[in-house]
Amino acid sequence: MTMETIESRQDGNITDSVAERESAHMHTQTGQNSIPTLAQLPQVTSPTTALPQGVVMAASPGSLHSPQQLAEEATRKGELRLMENREAARECHRKKKEYVKCLENRVAVLENQNKTLIEELKALKDLYCHKAE
DNA sequence: AAAGTGGATCGTCATGTAGG
């Protein structure tokens, strides 16, 4: 792992608040038959998409000439790409987690339905047997 | 108390895909 990674790592505190947000959202997700696909899950556009400190907008491309300027531009682009992908990964992880929760929810619902149907079937069988006697 | 372990979260890289 790079130094940049280590320095930019965050404590679990942030994830705690995210978990809270997600569980709050879950309670509104009680629709039975429609499990959205991963791609259909809602985007949460966080306000953190602003450029981080230290990432400076480039001058217009036409003003870059020297090798040094080109190198700086390349570095800047690399940093920008990393930052954007970091955001994308966060969002992707969040969506995946939500998707799994949806699936788990669905499993619970189906298990309940199954249980109910089994009981219903048993009751009907009993009824039928008694009538047959 | 220290070491070990498992789960959760995050960041990075590689790759696929859609839109311009």
Next chain:
DNA sequence: CCTACATGACGATCCACTTT
């Protein structure tokens, strides 16, 4: 094509819990 975005895979780190 090129670019931006989404996502799977993977490794690093943290944290809570258990074992020694």
